[in-house]
Amino acid sequence: MKNVANILFMAVMLAACGSSADEQPVATAGDTTGTAVPVSYQPVIEGSYLGIVPCADCDGIETRITLFADTSYQLVNNYLGKNPKDTAGLNVAKTGRYMMHNDTVHLAGSASKFLRTDTALIQLDASGQLFAGKLADKYILKKVK
Known part of the structure; x- marks a missing residue:
């Protein structure tokens, strides 16, 4: 039982490490395709x-x-x-x-x-x-x- 708990704990930790707040997709102005662009790649066009x-x-x-x-x-x-x-x-x-x-x-x-x-x-x-x-x-x- 202890091994199962350790495996679950490791899986949760790995899943939590896999995503970053900087890579959350956002829609761009005029984007009608539904394709999201990561925040870190948003162009500064102004x-x-x-x-x-x-x-x-x-x-x-x-x-x-x-x-x-x-x-x-x-x-x-x-x-x-x-x-x-x-x-x-x-x-x-x-x-x-x-x-x-x-x-x-x-x-x-x-x-x-x-x-x-x-x-x-x-x-x-x-x-x-x-x-x-x-x-x-x-x-x-x-x-x-």
């Missing part, structure tokens, strides 16, 4: 991201996206090398909500999608894929402090 993306008829589009903890965002585009009269209405700050699906940030009210990394947002093309070719590295918005 902050401002800045970059100059290619433009067909200007010197580039300075793009700043600020993502807030309440899942709202602000998007500001500044068309470089263009007459301000030609960009009237384009250089206006847009606001809305964003959603996360895996590592993709979707800006509601906009066709824009971005792949999240630890230090940047990478703009995706209309089909949700990374841009390819010699300008691919121009679609990176780096996190600013």
